[in-house]
Amino acid sequence: MEEMTSAKEHPMTRSHDDELNRAVAHLNGATRMVALTGAGISTEAGIPDFRSSEGGLWNDLHLMVSLSSWGFRLAPERFYRQVLKLIPPLLKAQPTRTHYLLAEFERMGKLTTVITQNIDGLHQQAGSRNVIELHGTYRRAHCIDCHHAYTFEEIQNKIHQQELPPRCHRCQGLIKPDVVLFGDLLPPEALARATQAVRECDLLLVLGSSLVVYPAADLPQRAREAGVPLLIVNLEPTPYDRHAEIVIHTPLGEFSQFIGDRMGLKLHPPGASPQ
Numbered sequence: 661m662e663e664m665t666s667a668k669e670h671p672m673t674r675s676h677d678d679e680l681n682r683a684v685a686h687l688n689g690a691t692r693m694v695a696l697t698g699a700g701i702s703t704e705a706g707i708p709d710f711r712s713s714e715g716g717l718w719n720d721l722h723l724m725v726s727l728s729s730w731g732f733r734l735a736p737e738r739f740y741r742q743v744l745k746l747i748p749p750l751l752k753a754q755p756t757r758t759h760y761l762l763a764e765f766e767r768m769g770k771l772t773t774v775i776t777q778n779i780d781g782l783h784q785q786a787g788s789r790n791v792i793e794l795h796g797t798y799r800r801a802h803c804i805d806c807h808h809a810y811t812f813e814e815i816q817n818k819i820h821q822q823e824l825p826p827r828c829h830r831c832q833g834l835i836k837p838d839v840v841l842f843g844d845l846l847p848p849e850a851l852a853r854a855t856q857a858v859r860e861c862d863l864l865l866v867l868g869s870s871l872v873v874y875p876a877a878d879l880p881q882r883a884r885e886a887g888v889p890l891l892i893v894n895l896e897p898t899p900y901d902r903h904a905e906i907v908i909h910t911p912l913g914e915f916s917q918f919i920g921d922r923m924g925l926k927l928h929p930p931g932a933s934p935q
C-alpha cells in the first residue's frame with residue numbers, strides 16, 4: 661500500500677517506457693508549449709559545458725576570472741586570448757535531433773518559445789524562430805561605448821588582423837561579445853519575456869538543464885504557480901523532479917529520436933534528406 665503511494669508521488673519509480681509513452685501523449689495534446697534548454701543539449705552537439713562540476717572550465721579559477729566582466733574590463737586582451745581557445749568547438753557544432761525536434765514543434769504551431777541558457781545559436785540554426793537567449797549569444801557583439809553592433813565575423817576579421825582586443829571602428833571603444841559574463845546582470849527584458857512565456861504555456865519541457873543555475877532554476881517554479889505541467893528530460897536528477905508530471909533520465913538524443921519516430925516527425929536540417 662505504502663509502495664503504491666510512493667510510486668504515484670515519485671515519477672522516477674515508474675518505468676522508462678511508461679514515462680516515454682506518457683510524454684508522447686502530453687506532447688500530442690499540447691498546443692502552446694515552451695522549452696527550456698540547458699547545457700545538456702549543447703554537450704550533445706560537441707560543445708563543452710563551461711559550468712559542469714566535473715572538469716568544467718569554471719573549475720579553472722584563472723580562466724573564470726579572465727572570462728568575467730571584471731576580467732574583460734581589466735585585461736581585455738587576455739579575455740580575448742581565452743575566448744579564442746573556446747571558439748573552435750562552437751564553430752564546429754551542428755544542431756542535434758533535439759534542436760530539430762523543437763524547431764519542428766514550433767513549425768507545427770505546438771510550441772511558442774524556446775528559452776535557452778546556451779550561447780551557441782544552434783536553436784536558430786535548426787530553424788527555431790522565437791528563441792530567448794538568457795545568457796546572450798557569441799554570434800553578436802557591441803561597442804561598450806557607442807553600442808554599435810558587430811557580427812561574430814567582423815570580430816574574427818579584426819582578430820585575424822592582430823587587433824587584440826578588437827576595438828570599435830567608429831569610436832575606438834572596446835568590443836564586447838553579447839554574452840552574459842560572470843558578474844554581468846542578466847538582460848531584464850529577456851528574463852521578463854521568459855517568465856511570461858512559462859506562465860502562459862500549456863506544457864513546459866525542460867531539456868538538458870540541471871536547474872541549479874539562476875534564472876533557469878526559477879522558471880519551473882513560475883510555471884508551477886500558474887498550474888503548468890513539467891516534462892523534464894535530463895541525464896541527472898534535478899531539484900524539480902518530484903514536482904514534474906514526467907521525468908526521464910536519458911540522453912536527449914535518444915528521447916528526441918523516440919518522440920520523432922512515434923510522432924512521425926523529420927528531425928534533420930530543412931532541405932536535407934532523411935537518413
Ligand SMILES: [Zn+2]
Nearest residue numbers: 803806828831
Ligand atoms: Zn563605438
